[in-house]
Amino acid sequence: MNTRSDLSPTGNAAGDIRNQDWYVDKFFQSAMFVCGISAIVFVIGIFIFVFKEGAGFIIQQMDWAEFFLSPKWRPTSATQATYGTLAMVAGTAAVTVISMAIALPFSFGAAIYIAEFAQGRTREWLKVIIEMLAAIPSVVWGFIGLMIMNPLIIESFDVPIGLNVLNAGIILGLMAAPIITSIAEDAFKAVPDTYREAAEALGATKWQVVYKVILPAAKNGLLSAALLGVGRAFGETMAVLMASGHALTIPGSVFDSIRALTATIAAELGETPVGSDHYQALFAIGIFLFTITFIINMTADFIVRGIKNQ
Amino acid sequence: MNIQENQPDIAIRTVSLNLWYGQFQALFDVNLEIKQGIITSMIGPSGCGKSTVLRSVDRINERLGYVRITGAINVLDKNIYDVDVDLAQLRKQVGMVFQRPNPLPISIYDNVIFGHRIHRPPGSKLHRDEEDGIVEAALRRVLLWDKVKDKLQRKATLDLSLEERQKLCIARLLPVKPAVLLMDEPCSALDPKGTAAVEDLIWELRGEYSILLVTHNMAQARRTSDECVFMLMGRVMEHSKTDDMFVTPTRRETADYIEGRYG
Structure with missing residues (x-):
């Protein structure tokens, strides 16, 4: 038991013996990996969602000068929003x-x-x-x-x-x-x-x-x-x-x-x-x-x- | 007596000094007389209390908050534990060099003038030229001027070698004209070349300042000091001329330590 990992040059330890420890180790490594990158996934996901909902307006209707420089926010005006x-x-x-x-x-x-x-x-x-x-x-x-x-x-x-x-x-x-x-x-x-x-x-x-x-x-x-x-x-x-x-x-x-x-x-x-x-x-x-x-x-x-x- | 001369021969005198860190007693009845103008080294195994003595002389060990002291320490015939003692004033008189060079994270120039600015009477301002002169004099005194004169405004923690940093730490003590310099293993972080350079500098400062030097290195004590104090288990074992101590120690413990039987 105690000789196997000492000899491995890669440090990727118990590579040869696929016993229970090996599977537990791999499982937790993968689980932690998923948790780790989930933050990135969520940030990108949120950005894509928000962008998708707003993109049409920004590209087609939005008047940049009006958006940033006008104080008038009248989105519900029937005649001139x-x-x-x-x-x-x-x-x-x-x-x-x-x-x-x-x-x-x-x-x-x-x-x-x-x-x-x-x-x-x-x-x-x-x-x-x-x-x-x-x-x-x-x-x-x-x-x-x-x-x-x-x-x-x-x-x-x-x-x-x-x-x-x-x-x-x-x-x-x-x-x-x-x-x-x-x-x-x-x-x-x-x-x-x-x-x-x-x-x-x-x-x-x-x-x-x-x-x-x-x-x-x-x-x-x-x-x-x-x-x-x-x-x-x-x-x-x-x-x-x-x-x-x-x-x-x-x-x-x-x-x-x-x-x-x-x-x-x-x-x-x-x-x-x-x-x-x-x-x-x-x-x-x-x-x-x-x-x-x-x-x-x-x-x-x-x-x-x-x-x-x- | 030499009271009128205002220049006592003894720079530091401890009188039955006992010191506790919480419940632990680190110093037992320490009576020391450190003479003025010479270099006195303190040797002894780790934990013998030599650094504790040193750190009591400028009361820096009080930072810990759980230190208790009985007895007295007189610096230039004034008990530094009297109630009317001003800590800032004491630390102006007694400069300290630490084991690891610890320049402040400000410019080299500001490091050197730091103490001087602090101890200036409030409201008074020095002309820039005068400050420049003080900085240059201090850096010249520690043989550092030529190396740093072009980067005085650079941060002192950036690109100085350990030896240069330690010299800077000595230089910043000088502008306030201390009487006593305490050095806590000032070379232990340096390589042999740096050690030699700093030892030379310490020897240079001899005479002008009373220097108390803690060291782990017996060869260093032998090379650089006039007198030597040997401490063991919180007690002073022996205090004599360095040459005498290393040739004819009077106590067996001293002889055993010097010959490397323990420590």
Whole structure:
């Protein structure tokens, strides 16, 4: 038994004896292979499906200038339907910017505290609680936006409606914060401890160590954390739909209601005839979203790879 | 007495120093007098406490959080465990060189000026020319200037050899004018050529700084130090002139260790 694999030059061990071990081994190898490539299959499958549904519209009807530059989204107009996404793009962008303005300082601060200052128990508890934040379903966040933030914003800022850029931005910021925090914390943890020791031995205080050594060393990881946060905020649907007011306007201030790209698809897709122009236009938006989040994630991934190769 | 001269002969004096890592006692009643301006080496088998002594002198071992100490360590006649001791100030006086060269992931220039910038009084700013001068002087002192003068703004962790990195780590201590340099096996990661170069450098710095050097390498202790401390199981066994210790050790444990019967 124990001599057979030692002699095999290829390492493809027990090639000669097809006993039970051999079959079990082969079975699990194949099973794991299928699991491994299924991710690729699904991504390609989803892309093909979304593209197929939207392709006809993009190739034949779509006016590119109108799609990207017109704020008028009137898919149901009987006489002259227009498919402009500019207002939605502006809305999504505004909400994303506000959410990052809220999430980034908090998340990076939290990550610095957890990775560099917190000790033992505190650190473990904080990590668990922050991960719990990530587990709250988005419809619950939307509910909070609708029922708590809405009256709060109306009262605090004396504005007529609280379902607006600010509301959706705060909600999205809170939703993106746990992801940003945990990736940023990983980035800090990846900084070798010898750097901290070296800087402290030179007389640096903890804060000097953080901002003169740790932050520069972790900056790529932080950038990628921020990008993934942007991706999260950008692609979120339900909470935005509930908290943003769903009004088709280019926002002039944070107190304007907006409509997000994702929310438009969610709200309208169920009520359009399959295959109609409207239906296909919604899929065109889907392709647009898909492309942007894909680019964001790829960029984040390349940045992370950049760290490892340093 | 030499109180008025402000220059005590003893750079580091430990007084019945006991140290625990959690429940484990690593040092027992260590009394050492490390003289100023010379090189003192510490030898002994792994786990004998020589690095622990070293890392207590700039209190860097407190990073671990579970270290407890009784006794005193006086650096230039000031007990560094007094409540009024400023850690930053202590670490300005006492520079440390680590086993693995650990330049910071910033430019070579910034590495050298790092300590100086930290210890500058808040608000004061040095002219760029003055900083340039400080960096050049420090790099010249460690015989590294000619090799790196064209890439001062390159990241220090990128393309320096281990020997060059270790020299850089010594260079960055000099701008703040420390009195004591602690070296924790500074050559153990280097090849023989690098070891020779760094040993030469250590010898160069002799006189200007009081150097305490931990080493695993008895030949190195013999080559580079004026005095030698032999430690075993957390206790100081013997402390004498290096030549005396290697020729006529007074204790049997020392003789056995030097002759390689254990360790």
